[in-house]
Amino acid sequence: MSKQQQPALPLDFNLPRETTELTGKDQQTYLQFTSHMVTFYKQTYGELSRFFLALRAGKLLGSQCPACKQVMVPAATWHCPACNFVGMKEVYLPHRGVLAATAPITIFPSASFIGDAPFCRGYVDIARDAPAASFLPCRLQTTTGLPRPGIFVKGTEVKLVFEDDRVGSIRDIFCVPASELTREQLAKEPLLASELSFEAPKMPEVKRNAALTAVRDAAVAAMRKMAADIERSPRAQKDLGSRTHAIGVKTGGGDFGLYVANQRIRIEDALPAAADFVMVADDPQVFTRWVGDGSLTDAAVEGSLWLPNRAAFGVLPILDRLPRSVRRDVR
């Protein structure tokens, strides 16, 4: 299905029509009903259409004031608010810029962006020759795997990349650090996403260390204890829901498999024959800390747990809930 044919609202974004009971702090029974406040739009782009039509054509369009020479990109208005609303002119801008500030990486997104995390967005100074200019709000991507601290810092030179299939959306473009591209790629306008490689990065070599074998065994024992506790934890079982996963884990102290099925988890001593994905951590204590109410997500964010892709990252918040749910129900 092309971008144009995707439903505006995902088909699973819904609730059954029902009225259910709740218990209040006063132990009385109260009711809640499911509902929605969804409004569909055929949202007009109006004066912004020129900017988005240019994006579709592989160009970056700004508006420039003939009086103060400031540049607005994206071209959000055609009348300069600083110069008595004088008419602004079209200006086509280079596909290069610098990050105006170090960019935040979102770990826990809003409902509409679940599955996209971790993602990074930031503001890019494009019209650097202008005496004043707005910054371009833009997605930031790296060809070296998931975004992590230290890549998108203030002053990083970036290159604008255009999606191959462009619909007329700010998501038609994103920026990549210029240092990750060849001279030819940097010179090309528009540079298309298909001309870059965002394939899963090569799995890092795990650093085996005999001294870590006992640490790995302790981590496995702690996870098996948690697996047993999940048998008695309705919250943890609800967390797992209908998910099924076979996850391979490689550590410096040895491998293991982490299976999710039937609202339970199971730890096996070997890697799954057909794993959904494989995680890598030199230090097995990443998993001991997780069971002790730590966070696999944090380990991935900070770099001590390697993941192949965004789908793998999406499983971590579910796993992160388990120690807390077990603590509340069992311990």
Added chain:
Amino acid sequence: MRKVGIVGAGITECRGRWVEATYWELFQMAVRRTLDDAKMKAEEIDSVVYGIYNDIFEHQAIPESALTGLLGMANKPGTRVTSGGATGFYAMRTAYMEVASGVSETVLCVGGEKATDCFDPRSQTATPMVIDTIAKSWDPFFEYPLGATASDSYMQMCMGYNDSYPGDIGDSKVRAQIVEMMCRQGNRNPFAQRREEKVTAGQVMASRWIIAPFLRLLEACMYTEGAGGIIFASEKKTREICERTGQPPIWVKGVGAANEAYATGRGSYYKPLDRIVSDRLAAERAYAMAGVKPSDIQIVELHDAFVAQLMITMGEMGFVPIGQTRRLIDDGIMADIRQLGDDKRPPKGQVLINPSGGLIFGGHFVGGSNMFSMWSLRREMINRQLELGMIHGTGAINAVFGGAMVVELDKGGVK
């Protein structure tokens, strides 16, 4: 303009979710308590201002229409104010202006939010949908489609500040210490959402990432359901009502506000990414109107959406130098509630910041959070005999909305 006093204040308990009450009941509960505090009846109120941030939270466009009769405000003028996180401040500014202008003698300002009935069908939890509902405050053309949220937007501004002023708010230990101190303050607030929690600096630094590498879970404000009310009155009515209640008047001395541009940029009118200009301008305007300076003020209830932003705001408002806001902790400028108890003034050179526990521990029912702050400020100023105090509100993308109000304890109220 006429002199304006604050004669009554009341809030609900702050809860993560109220299954026992709709926003109708929450607002009425706050109004009942506010009127009771002022020993007034609804018929003595000339006009009402509602602070309600987000129609989607209330599940009704024009939510104030349903409130009018239920609050005893039928057939009176009513104005709804919505200005993002700064809704409460702007509602109080509106109520203040209505009295100061002579249009009304008494104005009830009531704000609140029913925020966590939102529900995300895919995660089967509320939080992602609450975040999404707030994210709907960002435009549908450029910002929302990129996954903008309140957290990443405020952190973008904090990270921009950190780029320009390294070694200040970037020290997670300093931020965590502030959180620990505010936790102790929230423990004293009988209406605080997290009044039972004990959070240490170590727990803050071990809590989960929300936005890497600058925001952990325990550094962020809460989602709260609740409501709060404040009554503003003319000088004559203020003295009459305070005679009745036996409580000292609190006078509004200065009001300042500023909203920066939505678009970030370099030069011209654009929002700079490394400062909260709105907070600086709002505070300067409030000080100028009140004829005071920051060193005259020893208690502040400020809008701490995130602790790093609290530090910048304290710098913008002139309590510590910009780039050296960590002096709040390093130099002991942030007063320690353990040494002040319930009725002592901070020593000279110290400021009591968010004795309510702030929005991080007290509560953040968005449309009325700044009324929550004013409720606490008034209570603390009377109990501690502090002559001057200030509340602050911030909101919208990259903290571009800002407001500050300086108030004074009546001389006759000083023991």
